[in-house]
Amino acid sequence: MTLQKIYADETIGFTDLKRGKTNFIDTFEKPIALLKRDEVKGYLIPTKLMAYFMEHLEDMELADIANQRLNELETGKSKTIKINLNDL
Secondary structure (H helix, E strand, C coil), X not given: CCCCCCCCCEEEEHHHHHCXXXXXXXXXXXXXXXXXXXXXXXXXXXXXXXXXXXXXXXXHHHHHHHHHHHHHHHHCCCCCCCCCHHHC
């Protein structure tokens, strides 16, 4: 068996979930590692944390698009167009 980093402070086994030990679901606030035969198979993540991850992922994607467009301007692959906001 190889060592595996666990990115959670708590763990729960598949067997525990099968036995109905789900009383933590309504109150957990941090990721919980899901184990099967002492190996991490996934993570249970609270909805607030998932929303946080998705929001930041979207921000990173938008920043990447903005950087690409700035690079296109700097290299001359695209040009700016002057507009008047009142005309829109």
